[in-house]
Amino acid sequence: MPDKTITIRATRYDPEKDEKPRLQSYDVPFYDESMVVLDALNHIKSHVDGSLSYRWSCRMGICGSCGMMVNGMPKLTCNAFLRDYWPRPIVVEPLNNFPVIRDLVIDMDDFMHKLKSIKPWIIRKQEIPLGAREHRQTNEQIDDFRQFSECINCMLCYAACPVYGLNSEFLGPAATALARRYNLDSRDQGLKERLPVIGGAEGIWECSFVGECSVVCPKGVDPAKAIQQTKLDTTMRFVLPYGNRD
Amino acid sequence: MTTEAHTAQPEYRWRMPADWWARQRHYFLYVVREFTALPLALWLLWLLVEIKRAGDGPGRYAPHGSMPFVVFSVVVLLFALYHSYTFLSLAGTILHFKVFDRPVPSRLIVLSQFGLWAAASVVVGFALIWFAR
Amino acid sequence: MDFESYDVLVVGGGLAGLRAAIAAVEANPRVKVGMVSKVYPMRSHTVSAEGGAAAVMSADDSYDTHAFDTIKGSDYLADQDVVEAFTREAPVEIIQMEHWGCPWSRNPDGTIAVRPFGGMTTWRTCFAADKTGFHMLHTVFQTSLKYPQITRHDEAFVTKLLVEDSRCVGVVALDIRTGRFDAITARSVILATGGLGRVYAFTTNGNICTGDGMALAYRAGVGLKDMEMVQFHPTGLPFTGILITEAVRGEGGYLLNSEGERFLKRYVPNKMELGPRDIISRAMVTEFEEGRGFEGPHGKYMHLDVRHLGEKVIDRKLPFMRELGREFVGIDIVTDPIPVRPVQHYMMGGVDADISGETPILGLYAAGECANVGLNGGNRLGSNSLSECLVFGAAAGRAAAHYASSAKPVTANPVDAMLWDEARRVEAEYLEKKGGVERIGPIREEMQLEMDAGAGVFRTKESLSRLARNLGGLRERFEKVKVDDSSRTFNTEITAALELDFMLEVASSITFSALAREESRGAHARRDFPERNDAKFLKHTLAFHTNTLAPRLEYRDVKITTFKPQARTY
Amino acid sequence: MHLFWWFMFAQGGVIAAVLIPVHVLVQGILGPLGIVPVVDRHYDTWVSMLGNPIVKLYLLVLIAFPFFHFAHRLRYLLVDLGLPAAKGVPAQALFYGGAVGVTLVTIWVLLTTIPISLG
Numbered sequence A: 001m002p003d004k005t006i007t008i009r010a011t012r013y014d015p016e017k018d019e020k021p022r023l024q025s026y027d028v029p030f031y032d033e034s035m036v037v038l039d040a041l042n043h044i045k046s047h048v049d050g051s052l053s054y055r056w057s058c059r060m061g062i063c064g065s066c067g068m069m070v071n072g073m074p075k076l077t078c079n080a081f082l083r084d085y086w087p088r089p090i091v092v093e094p095l096n097n098f099p100v101i102r103d104l105v106i107d108m109d110d111f112m113h114k115l116k117s118i119k120p121w122i123i124r125k126q127e128i129p130l131g132a133r134e135h136r137q138t139n140e141q142i143d144d145f146r147q148f149s150e151c152i153n154c155m156l157c158y159a160a161c162p163v164y165g166l167n168s169e170f171l172g173p174a175a176t177a178l179a180r181r182y183n184l185d186s187r188d189q190g191l192k193e194r195l196p197v198i199g200g201a202e203g204i205w206e207c208s209f210v211g212e213c214s215v216v217c218p219k220g221v222d223p224a225k226a227i228q229q230t231k232l233d234t235t236m237r238f239v240l241p242y243g244n245r246d
Numbered sequence B: 001m002t003t004e005a006h007t008a009q010p011e012y013r014w015r016m017p018a019d020w021w022a023r024q025r026h027y028f029l030y031v032v033r034e035f036t037a038l039p040l041a042l043w044l045l046w047l048l049v050e051i052k053r054a055g056d057g058p059g060r061y062a063p064h065g066s067m068p069f070v071v072f073s074v075v076v077l078l079f080a081l082y083h084s085y086t087f088l089s090l091a092g093t094i095l096h097f098k099v100f101d102r103p104v105p106s107r108l109i110v111l112s113q114f115g116l117w118a119a120a121s122v123v124v125g126f127a128l129i130w131f132a133r
Numbered sequence C: 001m002d003f004e005s006y007d008v009l010v011v012g013g014g015l016a017g018l019r020a021a022i023a024a025v026e027a028n029p030r031v032k033v034g035m036v037s038k039v040y041p042m043r044s045h046t047v048s049a050e051g052g053a054a055a056v057m058s059a060d061d062s063y064d065t066h067a068f069d070t071i072k073g074s075d076y077l078a079d080q081d082v083v084e085a086f087t088r089e090a091p092v093e094i095i096q097m098e099h100w101g102c103p104w105s106r107n108p109d110g111t112i113a114v115r116p117f118g119g120m121t122t123w124r125t126c127f128a129a130d131k132t133g134f135h136m137l138h139t140v141f142q143t144s145l146k147y148p149q150i151t152r153h154d155e156a157f158v159t160k161l162l163v164e165d166s167r168c169v170g171v172v173a174l175d176i177r178t179g180r181f182d183a184i185t186a187r188s189v190i191l192a193t194g195g196l197g198r199v200y201a202f203t204t205n206g207n208i209c210t211g212d213g214m215a216l217a218y219r220a221g222v223g224l225k226d227m228e229m230v231q232f233h234p235t236g237l238p239f240t241g242i243l244i245t246e247a248v249r250g251e252g253g254y255l256l257n258s259e260g261e262r263f264l265k266r267y268v269p270n271k272m273e274l275g276p277r278d279i280i281s282r283a284m285v286t287e288f289e290e291g292r293g294f295e296g297p298h299g300k301y302m303h304l305d306v307r308h309l310g311e312k313v314i315d316r317k318l319p320f321m322r323e324l325g326r327e328f329v330g331i332d333i334v335t336d337p338i339p340v341r342p343v344q345h346y347m348m349g350g351v352d353a354d355i356s357g358e359t360p361i362l363g364l365y366a367a368g369e370c371a372n373v374g375l376n377g378g379n380r381l382g383s384n385s386l387s388e389c390l391v392f393g394a395a396a397g398r399a400a401a402h403y404a405s406s407a408k409p410v411t412a413n414p415v416d417a418m419l420w421d422e423a424r425r426v427e428a429e430y431l432e433k434k435g436g437v438e439r440i441g442p443i444r445e446e447m448q449l450e451m452d453a454g455a456g457v458f459r460t461k462e463s464l465s466r467l468a469r470n471l472g473g474l475r476e477r478f479e480k481v482k483v484d485d486s487s488r489t490f491n492t493e494i495t496a497a498l499e500l501d502f503m504l505e506v507a508s509s510i511t512f513s514a515l516a517r518e519e520s521r522g523a524h525a526r527r528d529f530p531e532r533n534d535a536k537f538l539k540h541t542l543a544f545h546t547n548t549l550a551p552r553l554e555y556r557d558v559k560i561t562t563f564k565p566q567a568r569t570y
Numbered sequence D: 001m002h003l004f005w006w007f008m009f010a011q012g013g014v015i016a017a018v019l020i021p022v023h024v025l026v027q028g029i030l031g032p033l034g035i036v037p038v039v040d041r042h043y044d045t046w047v048s049m050l051g052n053p054i055v056k057l058y059l060l061v062l063i064a065f066p067f068f069h070f071a072h073r074l075r076y077l078l079v080d081l082g083l084p085a086a087k088g089v090p091a092q093a094l095f096y097g098g099a100v101g102v103t104l105v106t107i108w109v110l111l112t113t114i115p116i117s118l119g
């Protein structure tokens, strides 16, 4: 195997010492075609500089913790292959639009609150007892919301959305997609409880349909579609006297 | 609802650079898409003026037709086409219908949108030219 | 919030931990529940489970067959009363998940669908497309958000259990974001910290699976049960260790050696590709050793061939696998076979706990992969683990809530002193230590390679003794470790050091437990003792922490009720 | 209220997308260049067209509706380009009020210019 190297320029920021973030360069051996940006970061942490901080766990694109800006685009670093960048250097920065806690680590508490605010659980007027077994639901009914249930909360869409960048109060793509996931679930009856947040001052109407959220989403959730469909449905409920009222 | 135990912490606050829309192709295209509104609005205002001038009477009516105006129209046409293209394809992916309980694939909806556009253009164009004789 | 106090404190935000927290609240709405997790709950490794969760769902299945499959799969090391209770509770939990919104895949009539899985005689594995763990975890997590009784401490790392007069009264946790140590006290504590795959180099487990809960309990004096029982899954992608789900074989994929032969006919002739994981993994290693494996840059491998299924079936049933193949190996599984080799996957062993999650320490409970309640014995069947997290997570939650409502409150006095001691210890050992020379990364990598070599699919007295010696050497090097990062803010090097400390601890418990079990049973295959020895070893190993590397070992009889041990052939 | 403006925005967008290009092409380019005859190039045809009530209605829709779309877009564009004031109630009044204004002017022009005749 040829001895290739690749240059990683990673953001360093320690609030105890630094005014603002700066970039630091590292040369990393690139010895396997299936190496990803995360492997390069792990090499740095294990062998070069143990103080580089970032989040990761599953390294298979499902836990949602390794999102960073890779050459200016929000990416899951466990799914960003070095081969796609080599021989140019790779700039790795924390996700845009979020406060930075340290190095490549962003503060996502804001999303955790938004997630809670859309009540992401099944709401029913009357619970059915466990003894009555499962709700009947067909695969076609699941298809109605499946796409929106695939969100891994990776925050790439928030990093891509300029509206969120300008106004962090905006409910934003993933939270709206998840609200829609529950609203479309045939088992759920909670639409009315979620409407105040979804349709509120910082809800769907803030979105100007930039659409970049869906471009960067690694899981095909298409939050932009979720938001515009929610706008359309809300409007239709209002325009059509007996549209889908419940 | 659950609560989270928190501690405040100094952080680096993100600020959106003023030229964010110039930094990436997608953002730039988005801004262009939104900006189409302005030339289109101007052109429609011209149309309104044209209608108003029909009141000038047979002797004084002279339709607009200078070269700069044609150039302006060409520019507007480009924006108009960009608007149509983006609007129809985006709207097409958002609309969701069910026929016989099966969701209509969004490709089909987009196609029918463009079909509608083509049909309307032919009818209107035809009318504008036919009645001129 | 230096001194936070709860009735029930759950350590771990995976499927088991979240299920326990909700169960505690539902058992008694007045309990205050705390949850500490070193990552946001939805990042827990449950998220990566693909295949499904087992439960008796249809009328033509029975609790007894599920129990028998599980017990036979365990090579008779499972406690049969536990298995029986498990099979009865599992369907209830699956329905509960359904009511909470889990998007289970369905039959045409709208009921929950099931698929076949290795070692199960009938179809009983419920699934949510090929992302079962992901959907289950997000469902319980999102559901947990509605309970005002639950307070979460996200990204807080538990470094020590607070034990006072042999009663557990809370934990010491490092708030990763601020670097501060807090005592979080509680009348009862539930450990649900997941697996330890990261002690091996080649594993399907995520970075967070470092056996912390096992080490915490071990140091607090609880025995670790059956630690020699480590599961190797036959089909991991070389280099990354990413799992190729068993469903690939369920759908009809073949395992082929370098001679193009379905070699399993020599090992599990009746089940072929749907044999249990331990046996197939051993078959693959045996073939490698006899020269019938492919040679690759990352070691020997076999072919998993689905080409005969055709593009249509693959795209409909295994789309994620096609994606993984394309991205991580650069192949299209429609036209190329998938390279696979056995990979560390699951830990059957764990914190000694009973059927309701109780450990020998008063007020301390354990559930999920970090616990050993006696369900999995020598080998876990695929898809039993997610159900285990639900059933025993809920049981532990209820038991802990019940105990908490009668237990004495926790007093501040000794807790403060213990907190201070623990904070001083970590600071002295890592942050303020001068003159360290060793890096964490290389020690960890060496330990992982040693574990692969010494306590892998096959073990011998020599390999295990060598491993034990080398672990001793690594422990000595670890004493001289140097931490580059002096910041308090999100210092992931400190947590990496604490994790390595825990991993060295559990690695030695695995090694010595394996060394002492001089037989082959389930996943524990001794070259020098190839037979099962019921007369001597139909027993659980219990490893207790000592001041030396080697634990003190005890044995406990396995609970046998209905199913008498027989030869295990498939 | 958001809901209503968004509804008008969406309607206007459709009208603009479907109808404007052909008008610009025919009336703005082909007509002035003399490539094809167009109604508005001749006083008679133009007036007879404008006298038709259906044409009047069509022109109202063609001209007025898109302005709700434009108003909405330009307001959001200003927000996106860093002018949060464009979100406020005064800005809303200005932009949507503008669209309403254009509508009224259009109605006035259409009603006053050429009287309705069915001939």
Ligand SMILES: Cc1cc2nc3c(=O)[nH]c(=O)nc-3n(C[C@H](O)[C@H](O)[C@H](O)COP(=O)(O)OP(=O)(O)OC[C@H]3O[C@@H](n4cnc5c(N)ncnc54)[C@H](O)[C@@H]3O)c2cc1C
Residues within 6 Å of the ligand: C011, C012, C013, C014, C015, C016, C017, C036, C037, C038, C039, C040, C041, C044, C045, C046, C047, C048, C049, C050, C051, C052, C053, C054, C132, C133, C156, C157, C158, C159, C192, C193, C194, C195, C204, C205, C206, C208, C209, C212, C213, C243, C345, C346, C367, C368, C369, C370, C382, C383, C384, C385, C386, C387, C389
């Ligand atoms: C790739 C893969 C596929 C699998 N597929 C299946 C399958 O199809 N069917 C099946 O039944 N099983 C499967 N399993 C096994 C199953 O997923 C796991 O056994 C199960 O999810 C474990 O859940 P848990 O709740 O015990 O732990 P986890 O989900 O691992 O959660 C552990 C929690 O503990 C927390 N924690 C750990 N240490 C600390 C500490 N020191 N301080 C604070 N918090 C801590 C973590 O933050 C985390 O929240 C699979 C496993 C893998 C790796």
Ligand code: SF4
Residues within 6 Å of the ligand: A150, A151, A152, A153, A154, A155, A156, A157, A158, A173, A174, A177, A213, A216, A217, A218, A219, A220, A221, A222, A223
């Ligand atoms: S919608 Fe997509 S990009 Fe956004 S958080 Fe979810 S998975 Fe990530």
Ligand code: F3S
Residues within 6 Å of the ligand: A160, A161, A162, A163, A164, A172, A173, A206, A207, A208, A209, A210, A211, A212, A213, A214, A223, A224, A227
């Ligand atoms: S990028 Fe932002 S503006 Fe809307 S369409 Fe997506 S949320």
Ligand code: FES
Residues within 6 Å of the ligand: A056, A057, A058, A059, A060, A061, A062, A063, A064, A065, A066, A067, A076, A077, A078, A079
């Ligand atoms: S590490 Fe889990 S998504 Fe990348």
